[in-house]
Amino acid sequence: QKEVEQDPGPLSVPEGAIVSLNCTYSNSAFQYFMWYRQYSRKGPELLMYTYSSGNKEDGRFTAQVDKSSKYISLFIRDSQPSDSATYLCAMSDPLIIQGAQKLVFGQGTRLTINP
Amino acid sequence: DGGITQSPKYLFRKEGQNVTLSCEQNLNHDAMYWYRQDPGQGLRLIYYSQIVNDFQKGDIAEGYSVSREKKESFPLTVTSAQKNPTAFYLCASSTRSTSGGGRYFGPGTRLTVL
DSSP, X not given: OOSEEEOOOOEEEXXXXXXXXXXXXXXXXXXXXXXXXXXXXXXXXXXXXXXSXXXXXXXXXXXXXXXXXXXXXXEESSOOGGGOEEEEEEEEEEEEETTEEEEEEOOOEEEEEEO | OOOEEEEOXXXXXXXXXXXXEEEEEOSXXXXXXXXXXXXXXXXXXXXXXXXXXXXXXXXXXXXXXEOOSBTTBOOEEEOTTOSOOOEEEEEEEEOSOSSOOOOEEOOOEEEEEO
């Protein structure tokens, strides 16, 4: 079983729809949760960062963490064609091994917003 | 502007050749990383370095080598021992803070074996 599971999609929705992207994980030690956005042929960029459980909102984006279910979500409201990208979840625990915190990525979900 | 640069953007390699991918950052970050990205597999860690003249193997280090002679630079060599090198390679950096380990990524180098 992979430490982090993410539905690879692809996911295609009409402009203006609410999008839900999800990841599940197995390591209960994970405390930090991130979402990265990656446009085609580009490097990932950090979109949202959450520590422990709860919600965090930034404009049209909301990150949600449910540690009891080992489940994280990213919601995109009023989706735009410019949101079309691959979204990667990532998570880490506080443990430092050989000087670094291990960051585990999901496989990424490819999202297309249709005008 | 602060950031990470990678070169070249596209690289073609013949069987049996070693090639070196460049990564430079001006973010004053101590830590630097190399990831490999294949379709449907997310990002896999190849090597990382927390400090100059020191580096550690990641999950898939076989067939790769790195050096860290300067804080700003972390080149990756893909050797002929790497059996399936065609992939998208991403360099990243971070502070040595313990708060989450979030990475800043470069634009990537796409390596194709001919």
